Amino acid sequence: MRWALIAAAVVALAALAVDAPAERGPRIELVDGTLALESSLPDQAIFSTANLAPGQSTNGTLTLTNTGTLSGALTLEQSALDPAGLALAQQLQLRVEDVTGAPAVAYTGSLAGFSDLALGTLGPGVARTYRLTASLPASATNAAAGSSMTV
Numbered sequence: 527m528r529w530a531l532i533a534a535a536v537v538a539l540a541a542l543a544v545d546a547p548a549e550r551g552p553r554i555e556l557v558d559g560t561l562a563l564e565s566s567l568p569d570q571a572i573f574s575t576a577n578l579a580p581g582q583s584t585n586g587t588l589t590l591t592n593t594g595t596l597s598g599a600l601t602l603e604q605s606a607l608d609p610a611g612l613a614l615a616q617q618l619q620l621r622v623e624d625v626t627g628a629p630a631v632a633y634t635g636s637l638a639g640f641s642d643l644a645l646g647t648l649g650p651g652v653a654r655t656y657r658l659t660a661s662l663p664a665s666a667t668n669a670a671a672g673s674s675m676t677v
Contacts, residue, residue, distance in 0.1 A: 562594035563648075572658050583661035587625065591653040600645035600654070604637075612638065614673035617666045621659040629657070637675075 566589035573586030592598060602622065615638040622633040622643065633643050637660065648654060662670075 557596065559595035559650075561596045561598040562592065563598070564591045564593050565589075566591075566655075573660065575660075578660075578662050580662050580666040581664035583659055585657055585659035587655055587657045589653055589655045590648065592648040592650055595650050597647050597649045600648050602632075602643040602645055602656075604640050604642075608675065611673050611675040614670035614675060617662060617670050619661045619663060621657075621661070623657045623659075624654060625657045626654045632656075 566587075571586075572588050573584050575584035578584060590600065616636060618637040620633065620635065620637045620640055621631065624630045624632055624645070632645060633640065645654070645656075
């Protein structure tokens with residue numbers, strides 16, 4: 527009788543184990559394809575201006591196209607902010623818009639306060655156009671006079 531109860535308990539536990547959903551850990555899936563990003567301004571600044579005065583702005587557009595076969599996440603990053611341009615970066619106001627369809631503002635704030643900006647996923651064969659506008663407020667001080675930077 528004792529062995530019968532143990533055998534029944536083992537069979538019951540085995541049945542529960544089969545019916546219970548398996549816990550899943552991280553899943554890695556290998557895919558075949560390419561991710562290739564093409565810029566409408568390869569190795570060029572998005573905009574350039576000289577003698578920007580308080581109350582003025584400048585802008586430029588950039589189109590990014592995924593010419594690959596896989597989707598990829600787009601992130602706009604600030605890199606290599608020159609300390610000599612910090613006074614200017616603190617006063618310049620940056621506006622980033624996705625103008626592919628109806629304009630959608632992705633960022634607005636100081637250039638110095640800008641950090642990584644997730645712009646979404648770009649599918650294969652898809653293009654997006656962004657407009658970046660830098661404005662020097664009318665209230666800007668002379669602390670940035672003579673400064674320059676590349677965006």
